[in-house]
Amino acid sequence: MAKVLMKGNEAIGEAAIRAGCKNYFAYPITPQSEVAEYLVKRLPEVDGVFLQGESEVAVGYMIFGAAGAGERVMTTSSSPGISLMSEAISYIAAAQCPAVFVNIVRCGPGLGGILPAQGDYFQATKGGGHGDYHLLVLAPDGVQEAVEMTMQAFTLAEKYRGPVMILGDGLIGQMMEPVEFPEDLATAPSNKDDWATNGMSTRKSKKRNLVKSLYLDPTELNAHNLNLKAKYDQMKREEIQxxxxxxxxxxxxxxxxxxxxxxxxxxxxxxxxxxxxxxxxxxxxxxxxxxxxxxxxxxxxxxxxxxxxxxxxxxxxxxxxxxxxxxxxxxxxxxxxxxxxxxxxxxxxxxxxxx
Amino acid sequence: MNIDIKGIVIIVGNYGSGKTETAVNLAAKSRLRGMAVKIADLDLVNPYFRTREARVSLEKLGVEVVLPDKRYMHADLPILAPAVAGMILQPSELTILDAGGDDVGVTVLAALGDQLRKKKVQMLQVINPLRPFTETIEGCLRIKGEIEISSKLAVTGLVSNANLIDETTPEIIYEGYRFIKEVSQTTGLPIEFITASSRMIPHLDMDRFSCPVLTIDRKLVFPWTKH
The missing domain is CATH 3.40.50.920 (Rossmann fold)
Incomplete structure (x- = not known):
């Protein structure tokens, strides 16, 4: 396919569609609102769904719900919005659901300003939400890389059954560059029948699945956290770029x-x-x-x-x-x-x- | 062939079609040819890459630039400078209004309707067929219709701004010209001019165009560009 001229925000939206994501929930915030503006036009063309949440808190749990049901799902936001989603991100990591979060970072702290910044590095890499979890964090340096990383993010989220974040500063979202969408980065969705609440009628197995993050038994919770840690250790071995x-x-x-x-x-x-x-x-x-x-x-x-x-x-x-x-x-x-x-x-x- | 555009000119188009680069370069080139030029940034929807970023270079040329109050320069608030209504009432030889993208970006024009209706205005639709949603004639017509409804004004002319920034080739500009001619035939609207970056001009066969070519010297550059 020939190159087109796209803003980073638009390109991230298109990349999600090319990666087979048909569920996008978001709440507008500068400097990333163009993702929603783009997808509100594009998603209906591929039988996809865009829903604007009541707030970023709501969006975080809409993502949790869709991911838990086994759907490819993405949200995009900017710094304060990600803060509001952080509780849900911790739940999603704990419940081991694949989901893609995009943070087009603005200046902080607080409301800060709408211009580009990289002040959310700690939030993205060291937590943000509570508990022992990590996001796999990809940081593009331009629009083409934003496309490729967004497409890879869905595959990585399913490989590790957890949240993946694209961390781009405001300029990555706002600037325009020529881009193409490499078809080989689109992967078929993984089989989620053994864990997702994707509906008994859609799968052969009669096993009931439960998506949860609550473990009251200390031995069981410790084992769960060791399981999460093993995934982060595997990322360190296999995913460094x-x-x-x-x-x-x-x-x-x-x-x-x-x-x-x-x-x-x-x-x-x-x-x-x-x-x-x-x-x-x-x-x-x-x-x-x-x-x-x-x-x-x-x-x-x-x-x-x-x-x-x-x-x-x-x-x-x-x-x-x-x-x-x-x-x-x-x-x-x-x-x-x-x-x-x-x-x-x-x-x-x-x-x-x-x- | 020189661009002979005078009076009140509103630059519209879909999001990212290159309205601001077109508006800013039209202002600069017209001023260099001796015209009195005013330009107003009406982009209330785009947070980065706006006319305001080319303010210094335009003012050096003697172009009058109307912007929101400096204090709100980096606010994502829909602020319309009161001076804009003034410049419509007392236009200079060339008065350029650089609108925001899509139908949302031109809603502000409806607010200036009282002033604009009393004047003869030209509204030029900038088209880059390498941008999403305007790669087909139907896409361009849809955007045109949406802009006309929101602005309560009619598009009077077309501008081709076919480019891939640094990856633009002469073929892209020729293809953009072919495309805009089709849009022109479908709509009955004239092609006012097409654009080409100063880097491309030496590589173009100007005889292929039967309309003026506006040279674009990029004013809105990336922070890592070598000077």
Whole structure:
């Protein structure tokens, strides 16, 4: 199929349809409302359903219901909306239901502002909701990657029977880029007969299924949590994605950055290279599981003297970077979180001050 | 062939069709040809990539830019600057109103109806056939109808803005021209002009077009673009 020009938000909507998702529930919030605007037009064309919830709290449980019934389902929201959904996300993770959540992040905390930010890294990777659970978190750096990750998200959600999150800042949602929809990323829905409440009449087995997160017996609950942990450990073995940029060079500084911010860093690295200054970037594409080994190896390359995490936040992913570098190199941080995206020139000045 | 558009011009089109780049470049090019130009940002629905982001470069050229109060620049609130009604009452040689996308984005025009009805206005529909919902003639007609109902105004002309941003090829522009001619034949509306980025212009055979070509110098760029 030829390329089309799409906003990230529209492309995420179309990618969900191409991935076989026919259930989309949401509540509008800037800067991601175009997903709903797009899907309200497109879903009827594929016999799909769009329902606007009364609030994000309601939407979270609508997702739980549809996922528990074995349907491919997605919601999209932005930071404060995800906060409201976080209780349901914890329930969905505990009840082991596949669902896709998209967070097009705006500036926080509180109402913050509508411009792009990366201040929801902790919320996405360290919980957000309560209890011992993780989301598998994918962070696209552009519209094409947002398409591919959204399509993959449905497959991953079913593989691990749990919630998967696409974490994109506002610019990923708002900007337009040429995109195509790779057909090979669309997968057939998995067989959910052994766990989902998908209706006795639709399946051969007469076993009754129960979707729940309540375990009153301590031994049983501990076993349940060990089962969840085993899934997160498997993600760490099988799902890590990252990009190493200019990593073959004898770089003195390693940048860690993701999403929109990484594209600015890429330009800065290209411009520094023209001046004869070698800098590399390690860009996690999965924020959970985090590319721990790749960060450690890139940071401890012989030529590398120091590491800097550059984010549109006040310092969040840097904590994971520090954890992975294990004190082998100094780890610095630069961040802005008001909506202005640091320019390549700003990044160049910061790097030059480090060497 | 020069673009000879004067008076009050409203730029409409489906969401993401390139209205703002078209409006901003039409303002800049007309000003460079010596016209007195005013432009107003009426996009109340789009949170990013609006006329307001090209304010500085337009003002340097001497284009008068009417925007909501600075304090509300980054609010997703439907704020209409009172100066907009004023500029319709006292238009300059070229007065451009850059509307928001789809039917929702032009609802504001109905609110300006009292002022607009007393004037002769042109309303140009910008079409990029590589955008969702306007890849067919029927899609373009549907959007046109919805915009006309919401704005209570009629579309008077067409603009082809066929592009894939940095991945645009001459074929895309030729195909966009072929497409807009079909829309023109179906609707009876004239093609006012087509657009092409300054990067594309040297690669185009201008003899293939029987309408003016507006050169687009991208004003709304990504933060990682090399300067």
């Amino acid at each position: 990252f990009e190493a940029y200019n990593a073959d060079a004898d770089y003195k500084v390693l940048i860690t950055s993701y999403g929109t911010m990484s594209r600015v860093c890429r330009t800065a690295i290209d411009l520094l290279k023209e001046e004869g200054i070698e800098v590399a970037m390690l860009r996690p594409k999965t924020l959970f599981p985090f590319p721990e080994k790749a960060v450690f190896e890139a940071a401890t390359k012989k030529s590398c003297k120091s590491v800097i995490s550059i984010e549109m936040s006040m310092g969040q992913m840097v904590e994971d970077v520090e954890r992975c570098v294990k004190g082998q190199r100094p780890v610095e941080f630069y961040g802005e979180c008001g909506g202005d995206i640091p320019s390549p020139e700003k990044i160049i000045d910061i790097i030059k001050a480090m060497i």
